[in-house]
Amino acid sequence: MLQHVEALEILLQGLCGVHKEHLRVHELCLKSGPNLGHVVSEVRLLCDLEHPEPWTVKHVGGALRGSGAEQLSVMVRNMVESKASKNVLRLFNVLGYKLDHELLRVGSAFHFKRGARITVTVSSINKMLKLHAIDDTVPVTLGIQVVEVTAPATSENYSEVAAAMSSFCEYLAPLLHLSKPGVSTGVVPTAAAAAASLMSDGGGTTL
Amino acid sequence: MLDVWLKVLHWQPNAGTTVNTQILNEVSQCVESINGVKEGRWKATLTYYKPMLRDQSQATELPRDFLGISLPEQPNKHYFIIRGPRIVLEADSSFQTIMEKLQSYKSRVALYFEGFQYQLGDFQLRVGKVTPTHSDNLRGIIMEVEYLPLSSLEKSRQVMEEFVDIWQEAISKRSLPGHFMHIEPSFVEYGLSDHYSSQHTAVQYATVMAQLIATQSVQAARN
Numbered sequence: 001m002l003q004h005v006e007a008l009e010i011l012l013q014g015l016c017g018v019h020k021e022h023l024r025v026h027e028l029c030l031k032s033g034p035n036l037g038h039v040v041s042e043v044r045l046l047c048d049l050e051h052p053e054p055w056t057v058k059h060v061g062g063a064l065r066g067s068g069a070e071q072l073s074v075m076v077r078n079m080v081e082s083k084a085s086k087n088v089l090r091l092f093n094v095l096g097y098k099l100d101h102e103l104l105r106v107g108s109a110f111h112f113k114r115g116a117r118i119t120v121t122v123s124s125i126n127k128m129l130k131l132h133a134i135d136d137t138v139p140v141t142l143g144i145q146v147v148e149v150t151a152p153a154t155s156e157n158y159s160e161v162a163a164a165m166s167s168f169c170e171y172l173a174p175l176l177h178l179s180k181p182g183v184s185t186g187v188v189p190t191a192a193a194a195a196a197s198l199m200s201d202g203g204g205t206t207l
Numbered sequence: 208m209l210d211v212w213l214k215v216l217h218w219q220p221n222a223g224t225t226v227n228t229q230i231l232n233e234v235s236q237c238v239e240s241i242n243g244v245k246e247g248r249w250k251a252t253l254t255y256y257k258p259m260l261r262d263q264s265q266a267t268e269l270p271r272d273f274l275g276i277s278l279p280e281q282p283n284k285h286y287f288i289i290r291g292p293r294i295v296l297e298a299d300s301s302f303q304t305i306m307e308k309l310q311s312y313k314s315r316v317a318l319y320f321e322g323f324q325y326q327l328g329d330f331q332l333r334v335g336k337v338t339p340t341h342s343d344n345l346r347g348i349i350m351e352v353e354y355l356p357l358s359s360l361e362k363s364r365q366v367m368e369e370f371v372d373i374w375q376e377a378i379s380k381r382s383l384p385g386h387f388m389h390i391e392p393s394f395v396e397y398g399l400s401d402h403y404s405s406q407h408t409a410v411q412y413a414t415v416m417a418q419l420i421a422t423q424s425v426q427a428a429r430n
Contacts, residue, residue, distance in 0.1 A: 037311035038259065041309040
């Protein structure tokens with residue numbers, strides 16, 4: 001599997017024309033306390049350990065529903081992000097938000113423009129053995145890496161952005177198939193051969 | 208020691224008097240009389256947030272002094288302050304949208320600080336009224352003194368203090384029913400560094416507002 005990840009990174013580097021960025025993000029998911037708000041609310045705090053300040057605060061809304069959404073090959077959801085100073089965790093604690101879970105995401109990221117501002121991350125998800133112990137983690141699923149492709153869109157252009165993402169994902173097909181979150185595609189039969197070919201080629205091929 | 212480049216002062220009316228637009232006009236005239244050159248309008252916004260509780264009767268330790276401030280010099284930023292535990296947070300303006308989406312705190316009162324900006328040598332002065340966003344009721348008068356060291360590299364603290372003394376003398380000659388006051392918050396308690404920033408300014412505004420509210424509560428009790 002590790003060989004597949006290296007091959008994927010070589011492929012992405014060739015496709016995007018950009019070098020990978022190291023990804024090491026401490027992600028904390030907070031939920032509102034029992035008496036706060038009419039329904040439970042959730043907020044995510046992200047600390048990029050390569051650049052510890054500022055932090056990122058993220059609110060992830062529900063997925064777009066309906067027949068139009070089902071026909072899209074990507075999930076569309078409302079997302080609001082803001083940078084914030086590093087005491088944001090303390091602020092939310094005082095506001096009555098409690099830590100629900102935390103994880104450490106380690107891997108690489110590629111940012112590029114290809115019909116949309118696309119970000120691809122290849123990362124392993126790790127859990128902490130003690131509270132906030134970012135140096136003492138174990139993988140949630142041993143040997144499995146999560147590949148995420150995301151792009152920002154507006155309510156006017158999301159179908160074009162979805163099309164740009166789908167067409168980009170087709171280039172990754174020999175190695176992996178991407179699906180909407182929560183739907184597993186399984187291992188691609190051609191992955192081993194494609195990885196071996198990419199590794200021997202050394203990434204010299206530009207698609 | 209922290210070099211303060213900006214001071215926020217507020218009008219403290221004499222006991223038994225209230226703030227009015229006549230005082231604001233006199234203050235503006237006073238700035239012009241000491242050769243302040245009017246540069247344009249200025250506006251800051253302050254919002255108080257209140258927790259949305261499922262059960263109102265249940266005792267809660269949630270903060271009731273949580274406020275957000277937007278400053279004209281940082282149009283893409285928003286500052287959040289909780290005075291009790293001394294927290295100041297700098298965030299993007301979009302943080303306000305996140306607060307709306309979370310539906311756990313709602314904005315209770317919003318106030319504008321608005322008026323004119325003046326240039327006076329190395330100083331920039333902002334004089335304005337404090338009003339609720341939905342009415343013209345004057346709640347207070349505010350003044351910002353910012354030192355822009357264009358010609359001098361002297362330590363700002365002393366220069367600022369000298370300037371504020373001159374200003375206090377000029378305004379006292381008008382025999383108005385009150386005076387300008389400056390309360391310097393303990394920036395260290397807020398975890399702020401010695402390098403002056405907009406976070407320091409936001410903390411000053413929060414402190415001034417607490418003082419204005421306290422003064423008005425005392426007056427309301429007297430009346």
